Amino acid sequence: MAAKDRSGKRVEPSFDGSRAKDDLRLDAGERIIGNGRSSKRQSPTEEIVPDRPSKNASKSRTPSRRSSPRTPSGGFFAPFRRLFYWCVVLSIWGGIGVGGLVLYYGARMPSASTWAIPDRPANMKITATDGTVFANRGSTGGEALALEEMSPYLPQAVLAIEDRRFYSHFGVDPFGLARALVNNLTGQPIQGGSTITQQLAKNLFLSPDRTFERKIQEVLLSFWLEHKFSKEQILTMYLNRVFFGSNAYGVEAASRRYFNKSARDVNLGEAATLAGLLKAPSRLSPARDPQAAEARAQVVLGAMREEGYASDSDLKTTMSQPPAKAKSNWTGAQHYAADMVVDEVKSLIGEPKLDVVVETTIDRRLEEAADKVLNATLKKDGSKANVSQAALVSVDATGAIRALVGGRDYGESQFNRATRAKRQPGSSFKPFVYASALEAGLRPETIRNDAPIRIGNWTPENYEKEYKGAVPLSYAMAHSLNTIAAQLVMEVGPDKVIATAHRLGVDSEIPPNASIALGTSEVSPLELTSAYAAFMNGGYKASPHIVRRITDAEGKVLYDADYGNPPRVLSEPIAAAMNGMMAGVVNEGTGRAARLDGWQVAGKSGTTQSFRDAWFVGFTSIMTTGIWMGNDDGSFMKKVTGGGLPAKAWKDYMTVAMKGYTPTPLFGFNSGLTLPAAEEQPQSPTTTLGDIISGILPGEHPQQPLPPVGGDFPPAPRAPGQQAPAAQIPAQAEASLEQPARRPRPQPSQQPLDEPVASRNGRQPAQAARPVPASQAPCAYGDNAVCDDDRAVDDNRSTTRRYGDTGNYDRSQPRDYRQYKGPYDAAGPIPPGDVGGGLRPPADVGQVYAPQQTRRTTLYDVIMGE
Numbered sequence: 001m002a003a004k005d006r007s008g009k010r011v012e013p014s015f016d017g018s019r020a021k022d023d024l025r026l027d028a029g030e031r032i033i034g035n036g037r038s039s040k041r042q043s044p045t046e047e048i049v050p051d052r053p054s055k056n057a058s059k060s061r062t063p064s065r066r067s068s069p070r071t072p073s074g075g076f077f078a079p080f081r082r083l084f085y086w087c088v089v090l091s092i093w094g095g096i097g098v099g100g101l102v103l104y105y106g107a108r109m110p111s112a113s114t115w116a117i118p119d120r121p122a123n124m125k126i127t128a129t130d131g132t133v134f135a136n137r138g139s140t141g142g143e144a145l146a147l148e149e150m151s152p153y154l155p156q157a158v159l160a161i162e163d164r165r166f167y168s169h170f171g172v173d174p175f176g177l178a179r180a181l182v183n184n185l186t187g188q189p190i191q192g193g194s195t196i197t198q199q200l201a202k203n204l205f206l207s208p209d210r211t212f213e214r215k216i217q218e219v220l221l222s223f224w225l226e227h228k229f230s231k232e233q234i235l236t237m238y239l240n241r242v243f244f245g246s247n248a249y250g251v252e253a254a255s256r257r258y259f260n261k262s263a264r265d266v267n268l269g270e271a272a273t274l275a276g277l278l279k280a281p282s283r284l285s286p287a288r289d290p291q292a293a294e295a296r297a298q299v300v301l302g303a304m305r306e307e308g309y310a311s312d313s314d315l316k317t318t319m320s321q322p323p324a325k326a327k328s329n330w331t332g333a334q335h336y337a338a339d340m341v342v343d344e345v346k347s348l349i350g351e352p353k354l355d356v357v358v359e360t361t362i363d364r365r366l367e368e369a370a371d372k373v374l375n376a377t378l379k380k381d382g383s384k385a386n387v388s389q390a391a392l393v394s395v396d397a398t399g400a401i402r403a404l405v406g407g408r409d410y411g412e413s414q415f416n417r418a419t420r421a422k423r424q425p426g427s428s429f430k431p432f433v434y435a436s437a438l439e440a441g442l443r444p445e446t447i448r449n450d451a452p453i454r455i456g457n458w459t460p461e462n463y464e465k466e467y468k469g470a471v472p473l474s475y476a477m478a479h480s481l482n483t484i485a486a487q488l489v490m491e492v493g494p495d496k497v498i499a500t501a502h503r504l505g506v507d508s509e510i511p512p513n514a515s516i517a518l519g520t521s522e523v524s525p526l527e528l529t530s531a532y533a534a535f536m537n538g539g540y541k542a543s544p545h546i547v548r549r550i551t552d553a554e555g556k557v558l559y560d561a562d563y564g565n566p567p568r569v570l571s572e573p574i575a576a577a578m579n580g581m582m583a584g585v586v587n588e589g590t591g592r593a594a595r596l597d598g599w600q601v602a603g604k605s606g607t608t609q610s611f612r613d614a615w616f617v618g619f620t621s622i623m624t625t626g627i628w629m630g631n632d633d634g635s636f637m638k639k640v641t642g643g644g645l646p647a648k649a650w651k652d653y654m655t656v657a658m659k660g661y662t663p664t665p666l667f668g669f670n671s672g673l674t675l676p677a678a679e680e681q682p683q684s685p686t687t688t689l690g691d692i693i694s695g696i697l698p699g700e701h702p703q704q705p706l707p708p709v710g711g712d713f714p715p716a717p718r719a720p721g722q723q724a725p726a727a728q729i730p731a732q733a734e735a736s737l738e739q740p741a742r743r744p745r746p747q748p749s750q751q752p753l754d755e756p757v758a759s760r761n762g763r764q765p766a767q768a769a770r771p772v773p774a775s776q777a778p779c780a781y782g783d784n785a786v787c788d789d790d791r792a793v794d795d796n797r798s799t800t801r802r803y804g805d806t807g808n809y810d811r812s813q814p815r816d817y818r819q820y821k822g823p824y825d826a827a828g829p830i831p832p833g834d835v836g837g838g839l840r841p842p843a844d845v846g847q848v849y850a851p852q853q854t855r856r857t858t859l860y861d862v863i864m865g866e
Helices: 055-067 078-107 153-162 174-186 196-205 212-228 231-241 251-259 268-277 290-306 312-320 334-349 364-385 426-439 473-478 482-492 494-504 514-518 525-536 572-588 645-657 689-694 859-864
Strands: 123-127 133-138 356-360 389-395 401-405 447-450 469-472 547-552 557-560 602-607 613-619 624-630 785-787 793-795 801-803 828-830
Touching: 078 212, 123 334, 133 251, 133 334, 153 196, 153 231, 153 268, 153 290, 196 212, 196 231, 231 251, 251 268, 268 290, 268 312, 290 312, 334 356, 334 364, 334 401, 334 547, 334 557, 364 389, 364 401, 364 645, 389 525, 389 645, 401 645, 426 473, 426 482, 426 494, 426 514, 426 525, 426 572, 426 602, 426 613, 447 473, 447 482, 469 473, 473 482, 473 572, 482 494, 482 514, 494 514, 494 525, 525 572, 525 602, 525 613, 525 624, 572 602, 602 645, 613 645, 624 645
Parallel strands: 123 356
Antiparallel strands: 123 133, 356 547, 389 401, 389 624, 447 469, 547 557, 602 613, 613 624, 785 793, 801 828
8 A cells, every 4th residue: 555655756865954844864773884784673564654745845846856956066166176186186296207207217327427528520620821721621521619709690590590598598498398389389380499408418419319218318418518518618519519411510611511611701691591500401401402591591580680689770681682502512623632631631640539720732822723724624625625524733843732623523523633543644754754865875966766666566656647757855855756755765774764753753653664655654643743843843852742730729730741851863964954855845846835925834745545635744943733634434535635725724724823923944944054965976978979870869768667676575565557455555645736947956065975874876985984983873863862782872962951941142143943932932841052053054955956858969969079
């Protein structure tokens, strides 16, 4: 019965303050206790019968439960209080977690007492004779500068774009991190979150890996840097070590790489460009993408204006200027010289451990002139003549390299053709042949027959495939007669010629065969040019060198070059005679294109087989310069001879190089030196009636080839017409394409010999040589040298002079090159002051013999006895 009276609705307890009639309430005795039993035992038949509610009350109570939901306690601020509460809780736990990670990763780092700033990689600053820096070498690419030495725009631009709060934070900038987060979320990443101190810590100590461990270590190292160093020191280290792209580390290297100037001299726009590179050095490089670099520089300029580093007028002026341009690679001929300097410094003092300053012998004016002349020549005539490369070396009397160009464009090819490329010199090797002949007793007036000659199975030919007959050696040298040079090599001996070349400065290996007369052995432009300098300076070896002094950053001298006592390699008469013969090459021979107004010039041209190489090496009384032209792959040029493009380029360069100098005569001119005596010349046979009848008259004798020259020499190339591999055929050098002007044949000097030398043809000298002890026998190295039994040279000079010492001289007479001090010359080594003394050579030294046509003898001449 009771069950039927129960309501079908669920009755829930209420927590209201008043007790309603219709609510079910439990007394204390009716509540469940711990053992699950009621505190008051109740009869199972006893039931609770609630009061029956009235109908009206039921209607009023039902909608009230539906329309009045529960309202949480705490009011309006309750959610915020909960949010703050949980934020505090999470912060505490997060701090504990981060602290644990910091302690963990910090424990894995070395002890802070062992931390030290790593040494900056050594830099080599290379300067010219005027003290200007023309290159830096080292892994950084530039020297370190103090903050006060830099352009003020550089640190300002970097601070404005990289770390505006640098002077106020403690190594890590929380506001900067927050600002970077906001900028990244809004799509405007103007500034990174890392401070300059953090970037420096990463660059100095850490790898670029993006890991949580590295970031924590970066923060710890930043704190240590801020504690250990001042803000200025940190900024200086950062600017000298940060990467700017293109292998440039530090502001000095970057300034020279992109703007070819020092960081001391950059302007506002250039500083903004460099600061903009720090975000993405490769992508924003002005050498790679000038537009992107300019756009980034505009952002930097805006940041500088916001920070007060630049005014509106400054920005207006900067933006009106054209954007900075940079070449994609290092360029400029001075870098060929810089590469050579690096090699020489390492050979002198080893690998530098600290920054060094290298003072070189390079004249910046001459270096720029050489680069300009070679490029202008190749640009004008290179394409039509099929010439793609050139090299130039210019040295003074001591062997100091004043200019060096190793190729057409350093940016395209860093291979130094002036020092490392070895090519056949052609006829430019012949001066060593003639010098050896003069040392053997011949002289410029000695007659030799220009006719077909066969050496083994090799038949050398002249360039024009013509023969001049009996000519003096001076004419043969001027016109580059190959047959005469070949005869001289076999007459004197290839070993003697090779010894002469090595003695003068050719270091390359030369095989002892007859073809060396035509320059078939390969040499470099540097060694050939420096060997020619021995003729210019009067017979002293000019050891090529480019390093003058090496100091450290504090000025301590580590190396100081001294070339004040060069060995004599040629006697004075031989040097004077060779200068006269090579002057004839320029005056009336194959080198006429190299003549300079107001200067005496001597030199020699050279052209190899099939026009693969073309040379001209020549000198004035001040400087020796050698130029090579050709192609790297050895392909043929279009009939380019040494007397053509190289001689013209030589003249253009030397015209600039000689500005500022007073013309002085070549060594041996106007000083007088005793030359080797001429051998007795054979008399021309008289013409008889039988000669006329037989049709053989003077001047019309057919030229008979000389008999084959014997000797134990390597096999020579095959004669023309016999097929042979091109590699086995020695190069044939050129002769002049132009005919010289006719002039009377000079008469041999009649000066007697003191100690004549027997010739190889078996004729005895007119006067017997005085016996001289072997230990005191004079040798070909000069008056001051004495050869012992093994022919070793002993220099007996007692006094030396320094190159550049002017001394007293007669101003009414031409000055010798040793008395002149050039605009760039400091005190330096010079041959002894007595060079040039002695008797005068014949007045026609330097003139060239020209073969004369002999008048035909007639029957009337014979009858009349003429």
